[in-house]
Amino acid sequence: xxxxxxxxxxxxxxxxxxxxxxxxxxxxxxxxxxxxxxxxxxxxxxxxxxxxxxxxxxxxxxxxxxxxxx
Numbered sequence: 001x002x003x004x005x006x007x008x009x010x011x012x013x014x015x016x017x018x019x020x021x022x023x024x025x026x027x028x029x030x031x032x033x034x035x036x037x038x039x040x041x042x043x044x045x046x047x048x049x050x051x052x053x054x055x056x057x058x059x060x061x062x063x064x065x066x067x068x069x070x
Contacts, residue, residue, distance in 0.1 A: 009068050013047040016040060018069055021060045 009017070012033065012048040026063040030040040048054060064070045 007061060007068060008050045009047055013043050014063070014069050016043045016058050017047060017063050020056050
């Protein structure tokens with residue numbers, strides 16, 4: 001993690017982005033995380049807002065750039 005940056009994503013938001021980066025769909029990620037697809041949508045919206053992005057691909061890229069995930 002980047003020492004100059006305080007993490008902004010919650011652990012479950014990071015987990016979701018990690019699963020999406022592996023190619024899972026939102027529905028598959030929901031199943032893996034044992035939450036509803038509506039909860040996944042909420043996590044994704046929250047991550048988009050925190051990272052100031054509009055797509056899952058951009059969220060993964062920005063989270064990696066910020067050192068939030070590897």
